[in-house]
Amino acid sequence: MIDLKELILPKDNLIPLLRKLGKEARLIAPVKNDYGDTLFTEISDLDTVKIDLDNQPQSSLKPFLLPQQETLARYSIDHGEYTFTPPETEQPTIYYGVRSCDLTAVLYMDLIFSKPSRDTTYFARRNQSLIITLGCNAPFANCFCEATGSGPYLDFGYGLQFIDLGDRYYVSAGRRKGADVLEKWGYFFREVQEEDEEIRYQLFLEARGKFTRNVQVNHACRLLQKHPVPEIILEKLSSRCYDCGGCAYVCPTCTCFSVDDMILDETQGLRLRSWDACTSSGFTRMAGGHNPVDRRRHALKRRFLHKLKDDFARHGKPSCTGCGRCIDICFGGVDITTFIDLVTAGEVS
């Protein structure tokens, strides 16, 4: 009897397996586009599109599970009575090549969209998804997932986790949907041998030793529980922030949104949800133009403290997954590691 939890997939069988899975569901994986950007992209033909696992995707799964703009409901008015119609049912979707940090971000979104009341629009999509992660044998240049407890491999939360052993993948099922894939397409796989387990463990140890950034995330989180952030740090960082919104845009755990109604005609309209960002000056601007938040000092405070102080107190871990995207994108050098470094360098004590 084959163990359904962990199996070996020879690399020659990867594309045939994905081809089978792609017939049952929409397949999304990292693909390098004509401009050299690697983005999660829907794959319609595996013969013509090459999946790029060598570069960190610049996007996460956020745009798929929480689109930049989406319709929450269509409403109609009849003699003063409102009727709300939810969006159509979502199609099953398989995400392949997802890094550990991005799966951790999805687990965070699951948490915040389940309380205080369950976000049915989000979970309509989420419940139709199977996430196949790829454990990182070598972190990308700006990654620090080990410091946030989000990688390089994961113990839970994935549908399937792939670990690259060279000519084969060590595949673990973490959820029922993943185990169903192993069961249904078992002939693509073989059983795990002792040598596979040894190589996997060795690769895990080596991966942990390859991180080049020493980011003291937990130390910063603990300091922030007890001490306020000195104004000088906030001023220093805020003076270099240009309000472009890039950090919140690429961050897989920045999930602020606003809700607006779009009137279509006198009897109907759409209720829309759109991404917003606490780093944006418009986030707190009130009718009439008054803004109670002093942008020079507090533009970034909310974002950093939400992730490192408030969520650490609420959930026991920060809501930064160490993906490093805010480091890549910020032209002012105002990324979360800069803030952590300043906090832990003795300026908060």
Ligand code: SF4
């Ligand atoms: S911190 Fe950097 S990326 Fe974020 S809004 Fe400011 S300038 Fe843009």
Ligand code: SF4
């Ligand atoms: S704060 Fe930066 S490093 Fe942390 S999850 Fe967001 S984009 Fe990634």
